[in-house]
Amino acid sequence: MGKAAKKGGIVKGGAYIEELTRIDTIVIDKTGTLTLGKPEVIKVENLDGHSEGHVLTLAAAAEKHSNHPIAQAIVLKADEMQIAPIIHSTYKVVPGMGIISEHDGQRILVGNPRLMTDNGIEVSENILSQSVRGTTTVLVAHDHRICGIISLADKVREESKKAIMDVKRMGIRTIMLTGDNEVVSKMVADDVGVDEVYAQLLPQDKVTRIEELVAKGRHVAMVGDGINDAPALARANVGIGMGAGTDVAIEEADVVLMTNDLEKIANVIRMSRQGYRAIMENFYGTIGIDGIGVILAFMGLLNPLLAATIHTASELIFIVNSARLMR
Ligand code: ADP
Ligand code: MG
Numbered sequence: 001m002g003k004a005a006k007k008g009g010i011v012k013g014g015a016y017i018e019e020l021t022r023i024d025t026i027v028i029d030k031t032g033t034l035t036l037g038k039p040e041v042i043k044v045e046n047l048d049g050h051s052e053g054h055v056l057t058l059a060a061a062a063e064k065h066s067n068h069p070i071a072q073a074i075v076l077k078a079d080e081m082q083i084a085p086i087i088h089s090t091y092k093v094v095p096g097m098g099i100i101s102e103h104d105g106q107r108i109l110v111g112n113p114r115l116m117t118d119n120g121i122e123v124s125e126n127i128l129s130q131s132v133r134g135t136t137t138v139l140v141a142h143d144h145r146i147c148g149i150i151s152l153a154d155k156v157r158e159e160s161k162k163a164i165m166d167v168k169r170m171g172i173r174t175i176m177l178t179g180d181n182e183v184v185s186k187m188v189a190d191d192v193g194v195d196e197v198y199a200q201l202l203p204q205d206k207v208t209r210i211e212e213l214v215a216k217g218r219h220v221a222m223v224g225d226g227i228n229d230a231p232a233l234a235r236a237n238v239g240i241g242m243g244a245g246t247d248v249a250i251e252e253a254d255v256v257l258m259t260n261d262l263e264k265i266a267n268v269i270r271m272s273r274q275g276y277r278a279i280m281e282n283f284y285g286t287i288g289i290d291g292i293g294v295i296l297a298f299m300g301l302l303n304p305l306l307a308a309t310i311h312t313a314s315e316l317i318f319i320v321n322s323a324r325l326m327r
Contacts (some may be wrong), residue, residue: 016254019238020272022219026167026265027210027232030178030185032225033242034160034192034262037069039152041077045130048147055148057083059140062101062110065091068227070138071099073152074110096179096202096228098138109141112181114200116141134187136180160192163262168193170266175213177206179228206232223265225249240265271325278325282318289314 031037046052060078063071064085078085088108091101098111100119109115113123121141131137132151140148164174174194178185178201185199198209210232213220222229222236226249233239233252241253244260257264293310296302302310 016238017272017276019219020221020255020269021276023172023221023238023269025173025175025213025218025220027175027177027213027220027222027236028164028194029206029222029224029229029232030176030180030188031154032069032227032245033223034176034188035154035156037154037225037227039069039073039136039154041073041150042135042153043132043149043151044077045149045151046147047127047130047149048145050142050147052148053081053083055140055150056081057086058108058142059110059138059148059150061086061088061103062091062099062108064088065101066093066099068093068099069154070136070152071110074138074150106142107144110138112137112179112200113139115139116146120144121146134184136184156188156191157260157262159261159263163265164192164194166263166266167269168195170269172269173218175209177201177209177229177232179203203228203231207235210235221265221269223262226252240268274325278322281321285314285318285321 028034044052044055046055056074056078060075060083063074064087086103088101088103090103091099093099094111094115097115097118098109100107100109109119109121113128116123116139121144123139123146127139127146127149128137131149135151135153138150138152139146140150168174174196176185176189176194176197178199180199182199185197189197201209206229210220210222214237220236221238221240222232223240224230224233225242225245226233227246230246230248230252233241233249238255239253240255240257241249242260243250243256243258250256255268289310293302293307297307
């Protein structure tokens with residue numbers, strides 16, 4: 001468990017309070033963060049003479065090795081259809097793209113179009129047009145040809161829209177990053193109201209986006225669940241991890257949302273801003289009053305009783321100022 005988690009789930013160390021007050025850009029991951037990250041298979045399209053059951057058999061054989069939410073949804077669907085599992089001995093997870101597995105000279109690829117084209121498998125427009133529009137599309141290839149298309153749908157979290165609205169009201173820019181396709185990403189972005197969206201990114205592209213923003217002098221908070229976004233969480237000025245995300249999310253994050261409640265993002269920043277302002281007011285206030293007191297004392301204008309009164313009265317004001325934060 002990460003340090004933030006051990007501290008009861010808000011902030012790892014005081015240093016982040018100052019950093020949090022400066023945040024002017026929030027970069028947020030789609031899958032598992034703005035959405036629940038629990039996709040469901042809504043359609044299996046079989047091509048090239050394969051049956052629907054065979055497409056799922058192949059896909060589940062590869063996905064058994066992955067802990068990606070898409071993989072879990074596909075394995076679950078195969079279980080529901082009582083498809084007898086075949087176990088593939090060798091496999092390779094390609095982060096942000098999918099999985100490749102091999103068994104008895106059979107090679108199965110399950111993933112996005114990029115995984116296919118990168119491995120020399122042709123993906124025609126005709127094939128892509130058969131996926132359900134606005135869903136996450138996973139292609140299944142066998143024998144160097146696409147044999148099936150699995151469409152999956154995930155639900156946007158109930159609080160996502162309000163959470164985005166709250167941070168935008170604070171003058172913070174919101175940017176959604178995702179490895180998913182353009183159409184579904186645009187739909188989620190419009191739904192929750194983020195200012196900008198970048199789709200089809202690999203984990204490394206997410207880091208690059210954040211580095212570009214930081215290089216432009218922006219103060220960036222990244223919110224993610226740790227699946228393919230842990231390096232980006234680590235690279236942002238402040239990483240905010242979903243508590244129910246992966247262990248890496250909790251490990252890499254500076255702030256952890258233990259209840260996964262995105263509305264807490266605005267709260268955390270607001271509380272930091274208020275807390276920091278109170279610290280500064282009290283700091284400069286004390287210096288100011290004590291400074292004046294010292295000058296007056298040097299000029300012989302301050303007797304001990306008046307000095308004690310000014311000192312305790314001002315202290316009382318600063319205590320009350322801090323106490324306002326408890327509300
Ligand atoms: P996000 O950035 O939205 O959290 P990921 O980076 O986890 O998404 O994945 C990006 C895309 O890569 C997915 O939308 C999917 O098309 C593909 N992909 C990743 N892992 C898998 C997998 N295990 N099986 C199938 N497709 C996958
Ligand atoms: Mg994610």
